[in-house]
Amino acid sequence: MFKIVKVERVEHWRRFFQLPDSIYRGDPLWTPLPMENQKQMFDPQRNPVLRHVKYECFIAIQDEKTVGRVIAATDDLLEDKQVGLFGGFECINSTDVANELFKAATKSLLDRGKSIIQGPATMNTSQQVGLLVDGFHNPPQMTMPYNPSYYSFLLEDIGFYPLLDLLSYRWQREEEVNRHKLYAVAKRASRIPGIKLRPLNLMDPWGEGKKLAELHNQTMIQQWGYVPMDQEEAASFLAGLRSYTDPEMLFFCEVHGIPVGVCLMMPDLGPRIRASRRFGLPIAIPLRESKSLRVGVLAVAPEYRRRGVAALLIERAILIGYRKGYWRAELSLIMDSNMNMNQIITTTVGSKVIKKFRIYEKTLDSNMRKKL
Secondary structure, eight states: OEEEEEOOSHHHHHHHHHHHHHHTTTOTTOOOOOHHHHHHTTOTTTOGGGGTEEEEEEEEEETTEEEEEEEEEEETTOSOTTEEEEEEEEEOSOHHHHHHHHHHHHHHHHHTTOOEEEEOEESSTTSEEOEEEEOTTSOOOTTSOOOOTTHHHHHHHTTOEEEEEEEEEEEETTSOOOHHHHHHHHHHHHTSTTEEEEEOOTTOHHHHHHHHHHHHHHHSTTSTTOOOOOHHHHHHHHHHHTTTSOGGGEEEEEETTEEEEEEEEEEOOHHHHHHHHHTTOOOOOOSSOOSEEEEEEEEEOGGGTTTTHHHHHHHHHHHHHHHHTOOEEEEEEEETTOHHHHHIIIIIIOOEEEEEEEEEEEEOOTTHHHHO
16 A cells, blocks of 8 residues: 655655655666755755745655655746646556656646646746656657656556646757858848847846746747746756856857847766766756757747848858867757747757657546545
């Protein structure tokens, strides 16, 4: 038998954070964040989204062993007030355990007036989202979702259904790129009066964070799970990049000093993290030791999307990658419904989909509260 416990005591938190070690013990591709970074997610002093996110965590214990966990979260800024979120899901291959975990999460969300649960999203939709459903053989980059292949079956067995998919693409230096088309479109964009590309100033995360937040709120408003980003959240994100990202890999596209596009690239620290795991060493975050990178953000203001600004950003990203010695890149997470960006990536850049991540949804039965 197993029991579901709400995470409240120090011992519960220890179990919550240590569970992935047992789930992924034999998996050489698992790429965990350093424990300090994991705990930071739950610290209101270091994670500003917790000003508008409320959460409860649950663990499943069987024969004194932790066998599952889940987070039930609500975000006051989500436009759909009926939606609650789940995240941090880890579980042994047991439908019974998964079902009981989500019963606890369901009751938590019903008690907060929610009628729909979506996820994974940890802690909200502006942080880590998606369940890996295809591309398990490709090593994950740091901060990207990774999970056993059976997780999707567990969720679907207990009544979740797919809501949308997010795609990751791989660019490799040796692959053919339709450079003529890309550069022609970029050149056209470069003629826009007052247009300029410039690196972000990571020594001023507060000022740059204001511009990043404003651009985010323009470009993401029509996307699933949109929540507005404020200056403090953007500044905290940029400050976190300062220790391991080359500032040249983070750049704005501005027109007369106003940001209309942004590209944020980070080195892939996955190989170092996996090596640290393999040899039992503390996970270190080194600076500029990777030959692979992740394009984590590529966004263009709506009024400039048909004027070649995306091509201009991609052209700069490729040139920086060449100059810095990067051989490959992962572009993620692109909604499958974002036809414009997907077309640019496949036809102009020549990249192919290597991973697919899924967001699930389930309608909560209000009568369930009486049974739980």
